[in-house]
Amino acid sequence: MEYIESDTGTRRFSIKGGLVTIGDESNGVHPALKPSGSTLQIVNNAGTDVGNLAVGTIRVGSLTDNVQLFSGAGTPEGAVTASIGSLFLRRDGGASTTFYVKESGTGATGWVAK
Numbered sequence: 132m133e134y135i136e137s138d139t140g141t142r143r144f145s146i147k148g149g150l151v152t153i154g155d156e157s158n159g160v161h162p163a164l165k166p167s168g169s170t171l172q173i174v175n176n177a178g179t180d181v182g183n184l185a186v187g188t189i190r191v192g193s194l195t196d197n198v199q200l201f202s203g204a205g206t207p208e209g210a211v212t213a214s215i216g217s218l219f220l221r222r223d224g225g226a227s228t229t230f231y232v233k234e235s236g237t238g239a240t241g242w243v244a245k
Contacts, residue, residue, distance in 0.1 A: 198233075207231050208242040215241070 189200040198216040201207065206228070207219040219231040219242060228244045235241035 206242065206244075207233075207239070209239050211242070212239045 190197040191200070192198060197214065198218070199213050200218050200220070201211055201213070202220040202222060203211070204221065204223045206221070207213075208231075211219060213219075213233045215233050215235060217233040219233075221229045221231065224230075224244075230245045231242045232245055233241050234243045
């Protein structure tokens with residue numbers, strides 16, 4: 132299929148020519164995701180690479196049953212609520228404290244440094 136579009140109020144996306152476009156093409160400027168091998172690039176409406184994808188949290192699974200990928204400073208123990216199996220990448224960590232896995236619990240505890 133060459134073109135799929137959805138317009139629900141102010142949210143709009145389209146898939147055309149291999150680009151997933153976010154926003155409204157009518158204004159001449161729209162970010163798009165472009166497949167590049169096994170990764171996605173963010174490109175402008177001319178197809179030029181314009182940067183990296185930055186998100187607060189990546190969720191894998193459904194909206195109600197998922198694991199998350201977080202990044203931040205400091206330990207997540209007692210601070211980050213997540214499902215078992217979630218991952219935390221610590222920007223200010225050291226040896227054995229830059230990668231955490233949520234191994235137990237239902238709240239913000241149960242994080243184990245790896």
